[in-house]
Amino acid sequence: MSTVLQVSRLSKSFQQLQAVKEVSFSVQAGEAFGLLGPNGAGKSTTIGMITGLLRPDVGEVFVCGEKMALDAHRTKQYLGYVPQEVALYPDLTARENLMFWGRLYGLSGTHLQARVAAVLELVGLADRAGHRVATYSGGMKRRINIAAALLHEPRLLVMDEPTVGIDAQSRSHILETVKELNRQGLTIVYTSHYMEEVELLCDRVAIMDQGSIIALGTVAELRQIVGEESQITMQLQNWQADLADQLLALPTVTRVTAQGGGLAIASSNPSLALGSIASVFAEHDVIMRSVEITEPTLETVFLHLTGRALRD
Amino acid sequence: MQVVWIALKDLRLAARDRTGLLLLLVMPLVLITVLGFAFGGAFASRPAIGRFEVGVVDQDGGQLATAFWDVLQDESLQELLVPTTLTADAANEAIKTGKLAGAIVIPPNFTSDVLGGQTANLKVWRDPGQQLRPMIIETVAQSFVDNLLATRLVVEEALRSGQNIEPHEIESLGLQIAIEMNRVKVRLQADAIASGKHVDSFLYYAIGMACMFLLFSGSLGLQSIASEERRQTLARMMVSPTAKIRFLLGKSLGQVNIAVIQFVILYLVTRLVFQTDWGSPLAVMLLALAYAFAVTGLSMLVAALIPNRAAAVSAWSIGVQIMAALGGSMVPLSQFPSFMLKVAHISPCYWGLRGFLDLATGLPLPLVNIFVLAATGLIGITLGTWRLARG
Numbered sequence: 205m206s207t208v209l210q211v212s213r214l215s216k217s218f219q220q221l222q223a224v225k226e227v228s229f230s231v232q233a234g235e236a237f238g239l240l241g242p243n244g245a246g247k248s249t250t251i252g253m254i255t256g257l258l259r260p261d262v263g264e265v266f267v268c269g270e271k272m273a274l275d276a277h278r279t280k281q282y283l284g285y286v287p288q289e290v291a292l293y294p295d296l297t298a299r300e301n302l303m304f305w306g307r308l309y310g311l312s313g314t315h316l317q318a319r320v321a322a323v324l325e326l327v328g329l330a331d332r333a334g335h336r337v338a339t340y341s342g343g344m345k346r347r348i349n350i351a352a353a354l355l356h357e358p359r360l361l362v363m364d365e366p367t368v369g370i371d372a373q374s375r376s377h378i379l380e381t382v383k384e385l386n387r388q389g390l391t392i393v394y395t396s397h398y399m400e401e402v403e404l405l406c407d408r409v410a411i412m413d414q415g416s417i418i419a420l421g422t423v424a425e426l427r428q429i430v431g432e433e434s435q436i437t438m439q440l441q442n443w444q445a446d447l448a449d450q451l452l453a454l455p456t457v458t459r460v461t462a463q464g465g466g467l468a469i470a471s472s473n474p475s476l477a478l479g480s481i482a483s484v485f486a487e488h489d490v491i492m493r494s495v496e497i498t499e500p501t502l503e504t505v506f507l508h509l510t511g512r513a514l515r516d
Numbered sequence: 517m518q519v520v521w522i523a524l525k526d527l528r529l530a531a532r533d534r535t536g537l538l539l540l541l542v543m544p545l546v547l548i549t550v551l552g553f554a555f556g557g558a559f560a561s562r563p564a565i566g567r568f569e570v571g572v573v574d575q576d577g578g579q580l581a582t583a584f585w586d587v588l589q590d591e592s593l594q595e596l597l598v599p600t601t602l603t604a605d606a607a608n609e610a611i612k613t614g615k616l617a618g619a620i621v622i623p624p625n626f627t628s629d630v631l632g633g634q635t636a637n638l639k640v641w642r643d644p645g646q647q648l649r650p651m652i653i654e655t656v657a658q659s660f661v662d663n664l665l666a667t668r669l670v671v672e673e674a675l676r677s678g679q680n681i682e683p684h685e686i687e688s689l690g691l692q693i694a695i696e697m698n699r700v701k702v703r704l705q706a707d708a709i710a711s712g713k714h715v716d717s718f719l720y721y722a723i724g725m726a727c728m729f730l731l732f733s734g735s736l737g738l739q740s741i742a743s744e745e746r747r748q749t750l751a752r753m754m755v756s757p758t759a760k761i762r763f764l765l766g767k768s769l770g771q772v773n774i775a776v777i778q779f780v781i782l783y784l785v786t787r788l789v790f791q792t793d794w795g796s797p798l799a800v801m802l803l804a805l806a807y808a809f810a811v812t813g814l815s816m817l818v819a820a821l822i823p824n825r826a827a828a829v830s831a832w833s834i835g836v837q838i839m840a841a842l843g844g845s846m847v848p849l850s851q852f853p854s855f856m857l858k859v860a861h862i863s864p865c866y867w868g869l870r871g872f873l874d875l876a877t878g879l880p881l882p883l884v885n886i887f888v889l890a891a892t893g894l895i896g897i898t899l900g901t902w903r904l905a906r907g
Contacts, residue, residue: 255755277757285755291748293525295532307521308756352752 214263238406284358294338309356343374522766552718571619578627617649644877646850724845734815742825775808795875813896820903
C-alpha cells in the first residue's frame with residue numbers, strides 16, 4: 205500500500221500563539237484518516253499546511269511523494285479540498301460553479317461536462333443543477349461544495365469540517381457520500397469535532413489538542429486507552445464542587461469531571477457504581493435530574509486524555 | 517486561460533448583481549438627466565469667471581503687435597486679463613490641457629501686411645470646453661480690430677477733407693499707420709482649437725458622470741476581492757493549480773471588462789436618449805479603455821496598500837468623490853480657478869474627462885491623456901498584483 209500523504213514534524217505559529225506543534229502522520233492509499241479535536245485544536249491550521257495554503261514554520265508535507273507548497277501546482281492536481289465554508293458563488297448556478305472550478309483544474313469540453321454531470325449525480329443534485337446556489341438549503345450547498353472538490357478526480361480528498369451547521373438528513377447524505385467515495389478507493393483526510401462522524405468514517409484517527417496530536421490509531425486502539433471504562437453523565441441540582449472528591453473516593457469510580465450542569469463519572473462497573481453514587485447524593489441532598497451511561501467512545505478517550513469534553 | 521475564466525466569471529457575477537447595476541448604470545443616467553436639465557440654460561452663461569490668463573503669440577514683433585500688447589495691459593483690463601507671451605506650440609498645448617481659456621495669435625508680418633495693404637488675420641484660439649473666457653478674449657481682440665477700422669475711417673475722412681497730415685504723424689499714432697495707407701483689411705479670425713463644436717450640459721455631464729461612475733467600478737472590484745477571501749473561494753482557488761498572480765490578473769481583466777461595458781452602455785444610452793455627440797467612436801472607445809485600465813490599476817493598488825478590505829472600500833469611495841470633484845465631473849472645469857486646474861492633474865478623472873471633451877469638440881485622439889491613463893493602469897496593476905501576490 206503506497207503512502208498518499210506524509211506529514212513530517214509540522215509546526216506553525218501565529219505571532220505568540222503556537223497553533224501546531226510537531227505534528228507527524230501518514231495516510232495510506234484508500235485510507236480514511238480522521239483529525240479529531242475541539243475548536244482551536246489546530247486541525248484547520250494543519251489542513252492549511254497540507255493543502256499548501258499555509259507555509260509551515262517547520263516540517264514538510266508530501267502528497268503522492270511530491271512536496272506540497274503554495275506554488276506546487278502539479279502536486280495540487282492530486283488534491284481535492286472541501287473548505288469549512290461553502291466556497292461557491294451564490295449568484296451562479298450549481299452547474300456554472302462546477303464548470304468554473306473544473307476549468308481551473310484544466311478540464312474542458314466534453315470531459316468537463318461529463319465530470320460535472322457525474323459529480324452532480326454523486327451528490328444527488330443533478331435535477332437542481334440549473335438553480336442558483338443562493339436558492340439552495342445549507343445541506344445542498346455543502347453537497348455542491350464537496351462536488352466541486354471531486355471534479356478533477358483527485359487522489360486525496362481533504363475535508364475540513366464539511367458538515368458544520370446543516371440538518372441531520374443532509375449530514376447523513378454527506379457522510380454516506382464520503383463513505384462511498386472511500387469504498388471506491390479515494391483516500392480521505394477528514395477533520396471534525398463530531399466524534400460520531402469520525403468513528404463512522406475513519407479507519408484511523410489522530411486526536412489533536414492544543415496544536416499537538418495526543419493520540420493516534422484505529423478507533424479500536426484509541427478506545428483501549430480508556431480500557432473498559434464507561435461514562436456516567438449526570439445532570440444534578442443542589443450540588444457543590446467538593447462532591448467530585450467524595451465520588452472519586454468510591455472504589456468503582458476512576459475519574460470525575462464537571463460537565464455542563466452536572467458531572468461526568470468514569471467507571472469500569474457503572475451498575476455497581478450507581479448505587480454508591482446515589483448514596484453519596486442522598487447524604488448531601490443532591491437531586492439527580494438525569495443519568496446517561498455510555499460505552500467508551502472517542503469522546504471518552506478525549507476526556508480521559510485531556511480532562512475536557514470535545515465540545516467544551 | 518485561468519485568467520480569462522476568472523474574468524468571465526466576474527463578468528457574469530456583475531451582470532447578476534442588481535445593486536451593482538443600480539450603482540454603475542442607473543445612478544449615472546439619473547444624474548446625467550437631472551444635471552443636464554438643471555444646467556441646460558445656465559451652462560454657457562455662468563457669470564463668475566475671475567481673473568484669467570490669456571496667451572499672446574506674437575509672431576510679428578512689429579509696431580501693431582506692441583500696440584496690441586499695450587491694449588491688453590491697459591488698466592481697464594487688469595482685473596480681468598493676465599496676458600502672457602507664449603510660443604504657438606506652448607499656447608496650443610496650454611489650451612488643450614485646460615491651462616488657458618484662449619490665446620490671441622498675431623501672425624508673422626501682421627504689421628507689414630497691414631501697412632502694405634494686404635489681408636492680415638488676427639487669430640484667436642479658444643478652448644471649446646469653456647464658454648465665457650474665450651468669449652471675453654474674442655471680444656477684446658474684436659475691439660482692437662474695430663478700433664483699427666474706426667481709426668481708418670477717421671483718417672480717410674480727414675484726408676478726404678484736405679487736412680494736412682504728415683506720414684510720420686500717422687506713424688506716431690501707431691494704430692493709424694495702416695489707415696493712412698487706406699488699404700487696410702484687418703479682420704478677426706476666431707478659431708476654436710477644435711472644430712468649435714459646442715459642449716452642452718447633457719454632453720458635459722454624460723462625460724462627467726461616465727468618468728465618475730467608472731471610478732465606482734473600482735469599488736466593486738475591491739468588494740469582489742473581499743468577497744473571494746470571505747467566502748473562501750480564494751482559498752479554494754489557491755488549493756487548485758491557480759497561481760495567485762493569475763487570480764489577480766483575472767480580477768483585473770474582469771474589472772476592466774466591466775468598466776468598459778459600463779461605459780459602452782452609458783455612451784449608447786446618452787447618444788440615443790440625449791443625442792450627445794461624443795466624437796469619433798473608435799477614439800472614444802480607446803480612451804475609455806485607457807480610463808478603465810487606470811481605474812483598475814488604482815483599485816488594485818489600494819487593495820495592496822490597505823489590507824483591511826472594508827477600510828479599502830471605504831477609502832476608495834471617499835477617493836472617488838475627491839477624484840470626481842477634482843476631475844470636473846461635478847463642477848465644469850471651466851469654472852475652476854487656475855491653481856485648481858493644476859491640482860486636478862492628479863485625478864485620473866481629469867485626464868479622462870479632458871480627453872473626452874477634446875474628442876467631443878472634434879480634436880484628434882488625445883494621446884497624452886491616453887498615455888497618462890494607460891501608464892497609471894500599468895503601474896497600478898503591476899505594483900498592486902506584485903504586492904498582493906506576495907502577501
